[in-house]
Amino acid sequence: MAQSLDDILAADAELPLGGDLKHAVEGWLSHLIIERGQSDATRAAYERDVRQFLAFLKSHLGHPPCLGDLERLDARTVRAFLASRRKAGLTSRSLARSLSALRTFFRWLEREETAKNRAFLQVATPKIPHSIPKPLTVEGAASLMEREADERAEWISARDTAVLLLLYGAGLRISEALNLTPATAPIDGRDIMHIRGKGGKERLAPALAVVSDAIGVYMRLCPYPLEADEPLFRGARGGPLSPRLIQLAMEKMRLQLGLPETATPHALRHSFATHLLSAGADLRQIQELLGHASLSTTQVYTEVNRDRLLAVYDQAHPRAARR
Template identity: 55%
Template sequence: MAPDLSRKREAWLATLAHERRLSPKTVEAYERDVRQFCTFLTRHLAGPPGVADVAELRPADFRAFLAERRRGGAGARTLGRGLAGIRSLLKYLEREGLANAAGAHALRAPRTGKSLPRPLSARQAVDVVGARAQLAEEPWIAARNAAVLTLLYGCGLRISEALALKPGEIDAARQSLRVTGKGGKTRLVPVLPATREAVAEYERLCPFHLASNEPLFRGARGKVLQPAIIQREMQRMRSALGLPETATPHALRHSFATHLLAGGGDLRTIQELLGHASLSTTQVYTGVDTTRLLEIYDTAHPRAGTHRS
């Protein structure tokens, strides 16, 4: 891309990270999508695109980009996210008085089929957070893994939220935890005794000094614990406990929501606990719960075979 567009792209990415406070993975994905779009425009326009070139794009140009990506095997979800990144850049340029974003917004994002989350059963979730003894290596690492996984299932945290926790952030007196989630939004989550005990056990066994202004969970060499370590631990869990491939760290968060709903929790409360900005995001769990009810019906009801045509 031309130097003027490159400079504006860097300023836009900085705005996403520091002002809008999007997660690093989202910023990385947007940067990658815009880079792919600019590579396409270099061929499409027979030269590196500058700000003026982007300002003059029409819906047909965006459709040509999406068509090329689809031919390359990109699915509807990937295309939709790519279009969202491009729109975000154009909106930034529009605010700077350098472009009109109407062309990109006139394009309808590709339709994606709704996919339901795949939570673990209550028994499987309990097995995961209680499997420390089976998979123990160094005691403090086993305690660390157990504490993180217990936070995911016991509090419904995203893995990034759990790994960002600092020592002392669990309020023992109020039995709660203040979590900073997506977009810098904070929420208050109750903490079960089992979760507090798992974290306290890790803190007791951890061989490193846990400064109050640094992340609580550490890797084997004392550095900040990375999500990939916990993801690998879940892979070991799947093998040891005979769990499906869908048993991931994020599935524990799904399980937290689904089991609360099955136990009579209302959607508004679950929305607050999960930190969802929109109730519609939380409502997907009603579909999960209905699916589970039908599975139980099919298994247990004497006339299950005749209840549906």
């Protein structure tokens, strides 16, 4: 009986490949960083997707795959791989990302004249359900920012407040906030941050005075030395702060404040964009502040405003019931 994909990955972390294929995979991963400037996180995600496919192929073929095996792939095998990942619980969004990573790998192989196979182009991308961001209300966001300190150490409460203000007050992703150093943080009169976001895309993000003040309070209280080029935000033992700790703190706060389950750290970034749009900000400006590569990505926030407007209409307009 063939091993499951999870069994293969668990039992054989290195996943032995034909020598030519191993060299090709290593070359592609280097290309992602050196030539395309992809972030370490993107490279890790792409590597994971390709490893999962090669693990499936090893089980499917009964031997470690080589480049010749890749050239002989057909669309049926690709669909079988996607079906196995679907059975393992992957969503359509995750499957689409995995398929995109594999197409990128095969396009690189073809461009390098290493191998050629168009099977991945013959397989349709899984349809991703349309969804819109779920921001907090202005009142909900304010309750998080103005909450009273809890029983934890004062410096930890100050740290979490500073991080949350960076998400809501500057629209940063949590990874972007935790990548700040004392040299790049909005302190000492600096009110502009140079942020390196997804795909290595750089942008300027202004910081409100309340954000800078919160970071200043945290830095004064932090018991650990904060060197200029080291992580600004620290965990309880002094190491770099884990995103998971902010997520857990947010879970606790939303229970205390009666906020919905959709109140996550990333929801604060959505709230930043939605509340700016509600206040009359230009969509193109919001795109630049968020670091979106395409305006179509930012336009989803117009749908949030539309839904909110209709909800208010349904609740308040005397003729709403006749619609």
